[in-house]
Amino acid sequence: MIERYSRPQMKKIWSDESKFDKWLKVEIAVCEAWAELGEIPEEAIAKIRKASYNLDRVAEFLKVTHHDMTAFLNSVSESLGEESRFIHLGLTSSDVMDTALSLQLVEAVAILAQDIAKLISVLENKALEHKYTIMMGRTHGVHAEPTTFGLKMALWTEEMRRNDQRLDEARKAISVGKISGTVGTYATVPPEVEERACARLGLSPAPISSQIIQRDRHAQFITTLAIVASSLEKFATEIRSLQRTEILELEEPFQTGQTGSSAMPHKRNPELCERICGLARLVRGYALTSMENVALWHERDISHSSTERIILPDSCLVVDYILSLFTSIMKGLKVYPENMRRNIDLTQGLVFSQRVLLALIEKSISREKAYKMVQDNAMKAWQERKSFLNLLEKDTEISRYLSKSELESIFDYNYYLKHVDRIFARLGLSGKVYPTLGEEIQSELESLAPQAL
Amino acid sequence: MAILLQTDLPLHLFQRGKVRDIYTLGDKLLVVSTDRISAFDSVLPCGIPGKGKVLNQLSAFWFEKTAYIIPNHFIKLIDSDAVLNEVKKLSGCAEKLPHYLISRSMMVAKAKRIPVECIVRGYICGSAWQEYKESGAIHGILFPSGLREGQKLPHPIFTPTTKSDVEHDRPLTQEDIKSLGIKDLIAELERKSLLIYQYAQNYAQGKGIIIADTKFEFGFVDGELKLIDELLTPDSSRFWDASQYRAQGIQVSFDKQPLRDWLLASGWNKEPPAPMLPPDIIEATAERYNKIYRLFTGKEL
Numbered sequence: 001m002i003e004r005y006s007r008p009q010m011k012k013i014w015s016d017e018s019k020f021d022k023w024l025k026v027e028i029a030v031c032e033a034w035a036e037l038g039e040i041p042e043e044a045i046a047k048i049r050k051a052s053y054n055l056d057r058v059a060e061f062l063k064v065t066h067h068d069m070t071a072f073l074n075s076v077s078e079s080l081g082e083e084s085r086f087i088h089l090g091l092t093s094s095d096v097m098d099t100a101l102s103l104q105l106v107e108a109v110a111i112l113a114q115d116i117a118k119l120i121s122v123l124e125n126k127a128l129e130h131k132y133t134i135m136m137g138r139t140h141g142v143h144a145e146p147t148t149f150g151l152k153m154a155l156w157t158e159e160m161r162r163n164d165q166r167l168d169e170a171r172k173a174i175s176v177g178k179i180s181g182t183v184g185t186y187a188t189v190p191p192e193v194e195e196r197a198c199a200r201l202g203l204s205p206a207p208i209s210s211q212i213i214q215r216d217r218h219a220q221f222i223t224t225l226a227i228v229a230s231s232l233e234k235f236a237t238e239i240r241s242l243q244r245t246e247i248l249e250l251e252e253p254f255q256t257g258q259t260g261s262s263a264m265p266h267k268r269n270p271e272l273c274e275r276i277c278g279l280a281r282l283v284r285g286y287a288l289t290s291m292e293n294v295a296l297w298h299e300r301d302i303s304h305s306s307t308e309r310i311i312l313p314d315s316c317l318v319v320d321y322i323l324s325l326f327t328s329i330m331k332g333l334k335v336y337p338e339n340m341r342r343n344i345d346l347t348q349g350l351v352f353s354q355r356v357l358l359a360l361i362e363k364s365i366s367r368e369k370a371y372k373m374v375q376d377n378a379m380k381a382w383q384e385r386k387s388f389l390n391l392l393e394k395d396t397e398i399s400r401y402l403s404k405s406e407l408e409s410i411f412d413y414n415y416y417l418k419h420v421d422r423i424f425a426r427l428g429l430s431g432k433v434y435p436t437l438g439e440e441i442q443s444e445l446e447s448l449a450p451q452a453l
Numbered sequence: 454m455a456i457l458l459q460t461d462l463p464l465h466l467f468q469r470g471k472v473r474d475i476y477t478l479g480d481k482l483l484v485v486s487t488d489r490i491s492a493f494d495s496v497l498p499c500g501i502p503g504k505g506k507v508l509n510q511l512s513a514f515w516f517e518k519t520a521y522i523i524p525n526h527f528i529k530l531i532d533s534d535a536v537l538n539e540v541k542k543l544s545g546c547a548e549k550l551p552h553y554l555i556s557r558s559m560m561v562a563k564a565k566r567i568p569v570e571c572i573v574r575g576y577i578c579g580s581a582w583q584e585y586k587e588s589g590a591i592h593g594i595l596f597p598s599g600l601r602e603g604q605k606l607p608h609p610i611f612t613p614t615t616k617s618d619v620e621h622d623r624p625l626t627q628e629d630i631k632s633l634g635i636k637d638l639i640a641e642l643e644r645k646s647l648l649i650y651q652y653a654q655n656y657a658q659g660k661g662i663i664i665a666d667t668k669f670e671f672g673f674v675d676g677e678l679k680l681i682d683e684l685l686t687p688d689s690s691r692f693w694d695a696s697q698y699r700a701q702g703i704q705v706s707f708d709k710q711p712l713r714d715w716l717l718a719s720g721w722n723k724e725p726p727a728p729m730l731p732p733d734i735i736e737a738t739a740e741r742y743n744k745i746y747r748l749f750t751g752k753e754l
Contacts, residue, residue, distance in 0.1 A: 121607075441609070441647045445655075448522060448648070 001317040005279065010320040013107045014313035020053055022100035023072055026201065027051070027087055030096075030179060030189075033196035034089055044083035051087070052079045069093040090189035092182045094300070098213045099177035101312070102203055105221060108316040109171045115323035116167065116228070120160045122330045127153035127429055131420060134413055135249060135340035136347075141241075143347050146416045149249075149335060154427055156235055163228045170224040173217045177203040183299040184210040210299040219290040222311060225319045226287035232326050233280035236273035239329070243270045249340045253332030272329050276322045283318055286311040331440075344413070348381045349388040355410045356392065356402075363401040373398055456488045456500040457557065463548045471496055472508065472688055478543045478560065481528065484509075485558040486683075490738070492712055495727040501735060505557040506754055507742040508686045513559055514750050515684040519652060523645045525680035526561040526672065536560075556754075564672030564681045567635065568616045569625060571642050573650035575609040576665040578602060578691065578704060592624050603665075604700040609650050611643040616670070641678065642671055653685050660748045662707065663698055665691035687745055708745060711737040 001011075012018055028049060035045040053075040061071035077084040088096070131150035136143050179194035180186050186194070191205070198205045206213050242250040252270050254260075260267030289311050293304035344351075353374050360370035377395055381388040389411050392398050402410075424430065464476040464483065471491050476483040486509040488500030509530070516527035531537055531554050540560065541550050574581055574591070581591045582602050592612035600606075614622040615629060630639050646669050657664050667690035670682035683689050687708040694707050705713060715734045721727060730738075746754055 441644075441651045444644075445522075445648055445651050 001314045001321075005321045006317050007320050007324060010108060010111055010317050013104055013111070014316065017055060018104065019100065020055070020058065020072060022103045023069075023096050024051065024053060024076065025103070026096045026099045026177075026197070027076065027091075029197040029200040030091060030193060031086055031089070032200060033179075033193040034086065036196055037190075037192060039089070040083075040086045044086055047080060047083050048086060050079075051076050051084075054078070067093075069096065090181065090193070091179065092211060094212045095179045095181070095189070099179065099198070099201065099203065101308075102174055102177055102213065103201060105174045105218075105312070105316075106171065106202070108320075109167060109174070109221075111320055112225075112228075112316065112323065113164065113167055113171075115320055115327070116160060116164045119323055119327045119330070120157060120164065122327055123153055123157040123160060124429060126150075126330060126333070127157055127424070127427075130335060130337075131424060132417060133335065133337045133340065134344065134417070135337075136344045136351075143351065145351050146344060146413055148417060148420060149337075149340065151420060151423065152238070154424060154429060156231075157429070158427055159231050159234075163224075163231055166224045166227060170221040173220045175203055176206040176213060176217065177201055178206045178209040178213050180206075180209050182211055184208065212296075212300045215290070215293045215296065215304055218308070218312070219287075219294050222283075222290035222315050223287045225315045226284045228319055229280035229283035229322060232322050233277045235326065236270075236276040236280075236329075239273045239333070240270045240277070243273075247339070247343060249336055249343065251334040251336070252329050253334065272325060276326055276329075279318050279322050283315050286315040290315075348386065349411055350378055350381055352388065352411050353378050355415070356407070359406065359410055360398070360401055365401065455553070456502045457505055457553055458487060458489060458500045460485050460487065460551075462550065462554075463546050464544050472505075473683070476544075477563075478540060479545075480563055481543065482561050482563050483531075483540060483544075483554075483558055484561055485554060486512075487557075490712070492709065492716055492727065493723045495723070495725040497727045497730065499730050499735060501738050501742060503739055503754065504742050507746045508683060508688060509557045509559055510754065511686050511746055511749060512683045515653065516680070518656070519649050519680070519684070522648050522652060523680050524677065525684070526564050526674060528560040528562060531555055531558040531560065561681070562674045562679070564674045564679060566670065566672040566681065567638070567642070568633065569635070569642065569671075570614045570616045570622055571646040571669040571671060572612045572614060572666060573609050573646050573669070574606065574612055574666040575650065575654055576603060576605050576663065576691075576693075576704075578665055581612065581666075601701050603698075603702055603704045609647055609654070611646055613639070613642070638678075645669075645671070645678075645680070649680070649685075657692075657749070658695070661695045662745070662748055663693040663695050665693050665704065667691070687742065692745060708738070708741045711741065 028051065031040055031045060031048045034040045035042070040048070053072060057075040057078065058071050061074040062068065065071045065074070073088055076087055080087070127150045129150070130153060131148060133149040134146055135149050135152075137145050137147035177194070177198040178184075179189055179197050180191070181188045194205045239250050239252055241247070243252065251268065252272050254268050259265070260269040260271070289307050293307060296304060357367075357370055357374045360373065361367055365373075373395070377391045377398070378388060380386065381391050389407060392402070392407055393404055398407075460474045462474075462476055462483075462485075464478070467475040467477045467482055469475070472487060472489045474485045474487060476485070486505035488502060488504045490497050490501050490504060513527060513530050516525045519525070529536060531540060533555065534552075537550055537552070537554060540554070543560075544550075577585055577591065577600055585591050585600060591606075591610060594610060613625040615625055616622060625639075630636055635642070649669060650664070650667060653667070654664050664685070667685055669680060669684070669689075672679060672681040687706065691704075692707040693704045698704065711734055712730070715730065716727070719728055743754060746752070
């Protein structure tokens, strides 16, 4: 992934050094397993535990061998004496590479799970803060009925909680190692070695494998990340839409000094959200590739390997990046309740038409007649931009059935909020929220007087 | 070292607190920190020699350090005969003021106090831990489940309480904010409180001290918002020894440890009056206060 979209901790996991560290860890774990079975003498294992590799030497060997694993093993051998003959005993490259890859993925998942937890906490707070901030709900992009911004946030919260669960399932799927030899028959290395080595590495042994760990597991992982990215794209799209000048109910944070356009100085664009939408497309592309990697020939071919060098690190890096970016967007999100209210009023109270209709029917008017009475006024309100309530109150026919106070009680937005508490309770969202400045404080402090620290 | 338990200056007594005696100096105040000490909500019958000096000078130290974040009421330390003379003149008092005021008192501006205890918590302990255990929230703010007592919070939080002479402090509600008329001010109090805490926490980290939580008070001097009261002292904060810190249970405050251990072992029922402390405990506690001052300022008193 390009530098700009890489966060250091995740980048480190996917560095060559981290990869070789894990290869060495697997090699040593296998030797220890052999030693426990009495195949490697005690004094040799003591030295093997201290084995190391040299990145430069690996690169030199690679020029000759054109094979990552043999280059690596040559370098490891240089750090040992004659006990180097026990390294890689009975193994095939994929025993080490695939098991080590799982270790990398497990580390990556831990970071992603933290990212998701942070976002969930911000979303929960936003949901509570705006529990009763009333806004128009829209279907097909068109006004439907009022809802609250808090409910929208609660909806996102719950979606991220599902993503958290999905990620945990994916973690289980990729937390496996395999030390089963060239075609998974354990011909040269017994299952006991696999079991013991995997236990040392904190992985479960894949119950059965071919030369490799089966790629449906990795596909589950990347498709899960693609779903996470798609959720973020959905949220970002919502913000973009609600930031349109004509609507302006939300705005992503805009830094002092930031510019929106080289030509138009007034621009405040939702460019961070647009970036999230763009990068989410990339992750879905990686997901497609990961599924194409499932169907390898027989006990394996190597067509997946080249793609995995890109799609595994990059999907982790991108999703780590957009999770953290979106969390900071949500923290600094500008919410404009007054514009939400203004936009609700654009439709002149027409959202209450169904309630007026039902009230008339209750007064024993036929449905057809009531519908016509309401519709006539609704059309007039819409075409002449007049208050629907005023028109109804002035309509002599309607006022025969519904008093002014009855009509006014129908035009009550709180009607739409009556179950908000219940919905929040279902999600376990309760408690009041104070503004929490949290992480911004450190940077503000630095901007005040960096020299004072 | 002489122990100062109470002052009786020929000046107008503005207020006598648990530890500090405050006198009026025209439009200013003279704040005298005595050597009184309280534990388990009781003022002990004996003092801790030098404690007042530590409190006084530590406050002054922090007031100077944090002035770039927010101005404060601190004017000057009473640290010489010359300044003491100045105080005498300001007070219009005919008698000579006692020499012991030097280094344990300070001159501050008289402020219109905002009756709110601006508490910042960086770690979960005390009443916050009790609340979290019962409801999963601190001051009504939801926190992730599974926090342990004494654990560092994901980020410091502002948990203001009422400050009243007649009732126990309790969390500030939206109604309090309305009735105190500080609706437009509370966000500023939060921001400033968090900034000072963050600054002090960063500073303390390098000195091997954890500031678990602390309390600030604010007031207006000539219409300007200022930090008042004492600042980041052992009496207004929980200081922990970073090298002893383990996030899984009650942490004992750096200054109170010998005292607390002895009081608990003494079999005292925690009802006033508190027992007299033995000399070695007084000495150990005094050394704790001096150590805090030394760690923070790098200077001896």
